[in-house]
Amino acid sequence: MDGGKKKSGNSNVVKYNRWGYIFLLPFIIVYAVFQLIPFISTIYYSFFENYRSGLKQIGPNFIGLENYVTLFSNADIWKYTENTFIMWIIGFLPQIIVSLLLAAWFSDPSLRIKGQRFFKTVIYLPNLIMAAAFAMLFFTLFADSGPINSILTSLGILSEPYKFMSNTGSARILVGFMNFLMWFGNTTILLLAGMMGIDTSLYEAAEVDGATASEIFWKVTMPLLKPIFIYVLITSLIGGLQMFDVPQILTNGEGAPDRTTMTLIMYLNKHLFNKNYGMSGALSVILLIITGILSFAVFKVTTNQDNN
Amino acid sequence: MDTRRVKTGASVTTRRVIAYIVLVLITFLCLFWFYILFINATRSHSDLARGFTLVPGGNAVNNWINLMHSSQPVLLGMRNSLIIAICSAVLSTYFSTMTAYAIHAYDFKIKNFMFTFILAVMMIPTQVVALGFISLMGKMHLMDTYIPLIIPSIAAPATFFYLKQYMESNMPMALLEAARIDGSGEFRTFNSIVLPLMRPAIAVQAIFTFVASWNNYFTPALVLTTDKKKTLPILIAQLRSADFLKFDMGQVYMMIAFSIFPVIVVYLILSKYIVGGVSAGAVKG
Incomplete structure (x- = not known):
C-alpha cells in the first residue's frame, strides 16, 4: 500500500535485500503452483467441451464461448443465484442488526455492560463450529420426528410436527439462520473494534449538546463506522457467494425442497463431481468475475482506510 | 410523557435492562443447540x-x-483431520511470518507489487479455482493424498496480512540491525529473533488456520477418495447421505458431538486469545 514510509532509515539494509527475495520464494512458488496455475487453467477449461457421458469421455474440444451460452440459457443458474442471494439476505439482515446493537451496547461507556468477555466468547463460539457438523445437527434437530418438533408439540405450539425440510420457506430460513448464528459474533467483534476506535470526546461533546443515545448512534457512530460497515457488507457478500457446507449437508446436496436451497457453489460442486469440466469452468469464471469485482471493492475500502 | 423526557430518551437503567435481556436471549440462542446435542x-x-x-x-x-x-x-477421521490441521497451521504460520518479514524488513524491486498483489488476491475464494486445482492435482498424481490439503496453506494471504500488521507495530528494525552487527545471518535472525517476537500473533493465526482446516469440507471432499484417508467433515456428510433413519440416533448424536465438542473445549481454554485476535485483526488496514 504505502511503501514510502518504510523506505526511510533503512539504508543499512540495502546489501541484505536479496534476502527479501529468498524469504518471499516459498510464498511465490506455492502460490503459483496451487493458486495461479489452477486459476489460469480454470479459465482455459471454460472454453472447451469436456465432460463425461457414462464411461465415455467427450472432448476436450475447443468450443469458444459455447459453455457460457449453455450456462446462461439454462434457467438453473438464475434460480441458484436467486436462492443464494435470498438465503444470504435472510442471514445477513438479522446479523447486521444484532451486531450493530450488541457492538453499540458493548462500547457504550454509560451502560457499563458486565460480563462482556463471557458474552463475546459465547457469540463467537458458533463461528468455530464445523459447518458440516452444525448442519448435520440442525438436520437431526429439525427432522420431522426430531427434538424441536417434539418440544413444540409438547408445549402445544404445534398440533402436529412441522416439516421444516420439505417447505421452501422454512428450509431457506434454517440455512439463513445458521449463517446468522455462525457469523454475527464475528461481525459484532469487527464493528465493536471500529466503535472503540472512535474518539470518545465526540460522544462527550454530543452528550453535552443533549443528544440522546439513538441520536448519538445515528449521527456520530454510524457515519464514522461507514468504512468498516462497507467492509463487513462486502466480505459477507463474498462469503454468501461461497455458501456451501450448510445447505449441502442439510439437504444432502439436493437443495431440497425442489432445489430451492441449491446454491451456486453446490451447483459447481455437482459439475465437479460429475467431471463436467467445461461447464464447471464457465461457472467458475462467472463466480471469479463477481468475486473479483467485490474483492476489488474491499481492497479499495481497506487501502483508503489505511492511508487515513 | 413530557417533552423533556423525550429529549433525554430512555434512561440508562432501562437501556441496561433491555441490553441484558437481549444478551441473555442471544446467549440462549447460541448455546441451546449444543445443549440439546x-x-x-x-x-x-x-x-x-x-x-x-x-x-x-x-x-x-x-x-x-x-x-x-x-x-x-x-x-x-479424527486422526486424519488432526494431521492435516496441525501441519497446515504450522506451515502456514511459519511461512506467512517469513513472507511478512520479507515485505517488512527488506527493500527490493517487486516488494510493493507483491504486497499489493497479495492484498488483491486475499479475497478470492478457493472454490472458484477448484476445477483447475483438482485437475492439476490429478496430473501431479497428488489426488487422494494430503499434500493438496496441507502445502497450499504456505501461501495464505489473510494470515500474511495479519502478521504483517502485527510486525509493523511490534518489530523494531533496530533490533534486527543489532543482530546483524553481532554477525547473525539473516535466516538465523528470522528463526531466533523474529519468530519468538511474533509468538502472540502466530498463536492466534495458528488457531485460526487449524480451525479453518479442521472444518474444511469442500476441498477434502473432492481430493480424498479412500475411506481410511477421509476427514471428519466428509464422514459427517457420508452419515447424512446414508439412509440414517435406520441408524441408532444416539450414535448419530454422539458422532456429531464427537466432531463439535473438542473444538468447543479448546476454544473455551483459548477464548481470551481468539476473541482478542479477531478484534486485533479487525480491518486495521
Missing part, C-alpha cells in the same frame, strides 16, 4: 424416539461404544 448424545435410540427431555440420559458410554464399532471410521 449434549443431552441427546447421552440418550439411547429408544429414549430419543419417545421425545425430548431436559436432563441427560445414561447411555453416553453405550453410544460411544456403538460409534467406535460402527462402519464409520471416526477415530481414523
